[in-house]
Amino acid sequence: MKKLTALLALSLTTMALATDTVVEFDQSLEVRCHQQAVAAKCVSNTGEPNFSCIEKNANGKMSKDCKSLYRANSK
Secondary structure, X not given: OHXXXXXXHHHHHHHHHOOOXXXXXXXXXXXXXXXXXXXXXXXXXOOOEOHHHHHHHOOOOXXXXXXXXXXXXXX
């Protein structure tokens, strides 16, 4: 019984430490990144960003922060 309790405690601790990265919403960054994506011609007619276009074709037109934001959102 002690082994089971220890195993359960270890499992819960491991699960608590293995949480995913949380992306917080920053409206000004979202607006700036959308403007950069539009300038890079990586936005559809409906206003949705094309993540593969941003990753491949937006070198020099997208800031590092915006690329990171779009990478996190594309998952």
